[in-house]
Amino acid sequence: MTFSSYPEIKTFRLEHMAEASKDHFRINKLHDEIYKQVILLALENTEKEFGPPPCPFSFFVTGSAGRSEQSVWSDQDHGLIYLCHSTEAQSYFLELGNEISKGLFESGYPYCDGGVMASNPLWCKSISEWEKQLSSWLEESSWESIRYLLIFLDARTLFGEKGNVNALKKQIFQMADHNHLRIKFLNNTMHYKKGINVLGRLLPETYGQHAGSLNIKEIGLFPYVNALRLMALKENLLETSTLSRLESMSETASSALGKDLYKQEFLKLLKYRLQLCDQTDYDSGHYLSLKGLTKEQTRELKDMIKHGAALFAAVRKLLEKEDSYGAK
């Protein structure tokens, strides 16, 4: 299957989305497939104008795409690592990044507001520059640089050699361990939206077009996602999806935290989002209207939220305990 234009890819996306959106794993496979087709076409277009790439490269996705946790609508989050180091190479791969980004946009993926795209020099670098950049982010360990590192931890190679992303992640693991930085990663993700009040009632939006709906992404999913990303950092896991991170935790960690319950709850959350949220656009896709829910569903939803909060609290305790010992 090859495509000769981005609108064609968009049509392909539209044709297959309805069917794929019945299942969390299938929809993420479809997104990957579309991304790959866009990359191939972008590469072809770039080669026509600038010739073949000067050296091998890896293209990675991050954010919800990196975690394979996309819903129907998803914005772009990606970056690029190339293996040679020269200004010509840089300008070539920035052109390529630009083309991919444009292609994704034309295929139905909005641009990333935060600029996490291979068209941005910050996210399109040679491997040696990436090493330097990660080191300086870790050394700086400001709120912003830690945020970039958190984003990088969700990176997943979609095109090219996987080893590059993984080698860079190992560098982060090592430095974070050495310099006792995990607590900083924790502090960066501590704040999330409250979903249940002290009376045990759900807290939907009070104003705007989503009034009466619950922000399932921030309230439901984020505590799980953030908790498991921190565990990945602690346990040096290269996996990116929350479910596979849960699966690959060490025996000690999973017996301390418990894992089957959380796997089950997180899967259910993904299912609720996919099946019950209004998927007409990117924004609406994260809001779950509470009006249509049955009593049973409401109870389940509350449980999922409570368990997410409990999981995050347990991970937080684990990291704080580790920190209070001063070292591992």
Added chain:
Amino acid sequence: MDTAFLLNSIWVMLGAVLVILMIGGFILLETGSTRMKNAGHIAGKTILTFSISSVIFWAVGFGLIFGKGNSILGFSDFFYSGYDIDGMSLSGAVFFLFQLAFAGISLTIAFGGFAERAKLGAYLVFAVLFSVIVYPPIAHWIWGGGWLAEHGKQDFAGSTVVHLTGAMAALAATIILKPRIGKYNKDGSANNFAGHNQVYTALSVLLLWVGWFGFNAGSTLSADAGFFGFVAVNTNLAAAAGTVAAMIISWVVLGKADVPMMLNGALAGLVAITASCAFVETWASIVIGFIAGILVFYSIRFFEKIKIDDPIAALSVHGTAGVWGTLSTGFFATKELATVGQPGLFYGGGLHQLGVQAMGVVVCGAFAFVVSFILLSIMKAVMNGLRVTEEEEIIGLDMSEHGSYGYPELVKAEQKINA
């Protein structure tokens, strides 16, 4: 001239000054709670309508309230010239000024319901009509020796007379004016038009809080035995309890400590204690303020739900809390302190006083609402609508009604971004 007369005059003069300064509080409250493009208009019209109210009060308002007449209305002492009043142990002019300030506050509250959409002309005409036809009858009934005074209605400083009257006029106005453009979505959900300056709103509450010492404690009309101190203590406690209550309830129900809600709680506590500040014990004023803080939270949500767009929460802060404050003396008025009427339910007075209070609330509330509604409906017909055009509302009333913005640089910068 005796010392008591002098001291009383000085004390009440101080009260009048504090109450007039509350107009400044309302300027900050209304502008802080609304959007930048209307700020200059709201600030300016508040001074203007207080001025209109002052002149009307001098010409007819004072006479209609305190003149000799029947139990419905007074009919003498128009165009007051500064003389002392028989049987009053303070300067007549000071008493007049103090009462003028109250009339001005009630009108300012009513205009809360006009905010961000009424034409300037509507403000001017209604300022006159309210000051002649709506406020004086109610003030006469309760404070001017009218029929409710004969029943022993307790309203020490005006939970009903000033606050409920203003709020009911505001209710009529919000209903007739309809919601601001963009307040409600097609599906019925509400949008939050966050006020442009929470610091203004917080400062307004402090200014009103301090002004309220004039409003309530000044209503003793006398420095005798320093009783005003007790009234001021009750006032302060109710405001504090209202603040804390609104903060707690918004945290419990919404999961966040909402600042505008907390500030509305302070004002609700003040409004509620206005009727009862001289009749209840200190602990009761905390209870009264606390309940007001809870009520105002639910009231604001209620009005929003039934699609009554009340930009500065005048209906809830002055109306709902005003009703509660008036009823509260029916529960908490003590035997010793009830110089007017009888003790409340919790002090062996039975249901009598509560009944009187309830009757006062119903009759005064209904009168203020119905009369305001009729007046505004006539104005709407005669003035070809009370509301500015859609275009004017969008560019802001600063520009449409006055030709210049209160924050010229900021509004222009914002418009550039949106364009």
